[in-house]
Amino acid sequence: MSFSISDRCVNCYACLDLCPSNAISQGVSQFHIDSLRCTECAGHFADPQCASICPVEGALLDGEGQALHPPGSLTGIPPTLRVVAMEGQPAASLLP
């Protein structure tokens, strides 16, 4: 199976540097995974390396196209606050 990268990628190079299969390259607007090369790090590491360092939720997708890191899983920002964050409104009132 192979992972893929969505348009949420911020081009930080972290995955590219780590990939043991040289499956990752820089595309026009974001990084790209070569599905023929990606092994999800089988035989190299216990955990897939790109998935272990990617800082952006929703940027990496599994073989089924599902986000490996759903909202809140890396930043700790509760999904309910994400919309608020996008709109630039302070969210203090939503906190307990």
Add this chain to the structure above:
Amino acid sequence: MELIASTATPPTRGCKAKGCGTNDDGLAGLPASVREQVQNHPCFSEKAHHHFARMHVAVAPACNIQCHYCNRKYDCSNESRPGVVSEVLTPDQAIRKVKAVAAAIPQMTVLGIAGPGDPLANPERTFETFRRLSEETPDIKLCVSTNGLRLPEFADEIARYNIQHVTITINCLDPEIGARIYPWIFWNHRRIRGVKAAKILIRNQLKGLEMLVERGVLVKVNSVMIPGVNDHHLAEVSRAVKERGAFLHNVMPLIAEAEHGTFYGVTGQRAPSNAELHALQESCSDSMSMMRHCRQCRADAVGMLGEDRGQEFTLDKIASQEIDYPTAMARRQRVQRAILDSLAEATPPLAAKPPPEALIAVASKGGQVVDEHFGHARHFSIYRVSAGRRAFVERRAVALYCSGASDCPEEEERLEGHLGALADCNGVLCSRIGIGPWQQLERAGIEPSSSYALEPIDQALDRFYQDLLEQGKLTTSHPQQATA
């Protein structure tokens, strides 16, 4: 409110305090050899930052930890906080940019790599850049900033490229606190979370610090002050890093605007007030030389501290430039020598041959004329003025203390933020000002004036500067020294 807890002796404040002061250069407690090394480094020497410039090259996009004050979407050109850049450079592009800036700004003495990720999480790009610079631009001091996670691994390599200065961001020594700042780290090919992650990070930071000190590298420690998370813990951090040989501690305020989309920003974590920041810096200064003029630059900033000339040196603008570096280097040497000579001349005890400089704050609505009431100002524009010369330094925000509300706090308390924000200024220009604030400013050695209300700012600055000069209020360049 008192800035620090009262003690038997009067509290040291502002430039009287250890490690601050435009006259003593903030590094008074340090050995002469260290002062020599940092005398032309704008980030370490408060005196130098008026005269020497620095630049960062953004060759290090990848990071290996997540901090709750950081958002990894870093391509916004409207932000000016650390970790934000407009374009990531290859080492080759970085070298071109450094040469272009060095030729155009001969007082640029320092090149730093500070991100936008962690330089040591990008070892090939970072060290390739340093290696080439150490060969091709040998007159430029090299610096690196890091979260410290991989420092032990790279301490030898850092020493090899003649990198004189390293900044480690250490926000805590307690992993429980760390777990509230760092949600995860990438270590040993795994993503590790929580207290376990913080423990590894802190261990490596302290070990890295010790290793660098052993190798003769000057280490500064940065800490982000996060109220309610690590604020009560930072004095202990100060002591611990001093014990291990760090020469300077820089406590910076958290930046946490909701629109930045950081964890702290969107969850409503507040930033410290100026007064809280200054109080903490005071309490840390008992154990350690403190840095107080940090401008929290972007990872691609260019120019004097507080200014960013990055737009003059974008890739498209430097692409066609051919720099004759030996010629540029000769000019740089002359310019820098002249600056150091004039600094040496201007040094007390009996300075005053060159006209003294004044730092003047201006309250203005539109930035053209002096037309804002002191109490209504939400920010002040700070200018450096000497005979016939004015330079804009920066804008400083202050909380509105005069809202007309009846629940106004005590006057002393209300003005604390203003006094903190203007502490290094000789004077402040505004259109009107109340008698209470007037007296408090005077007591703090800051001369208020509404005499030039509605005049153009440049003209008002010149005339006010003359007033201060004639009244003998500029014989020392720092107000608090004159009055303390």
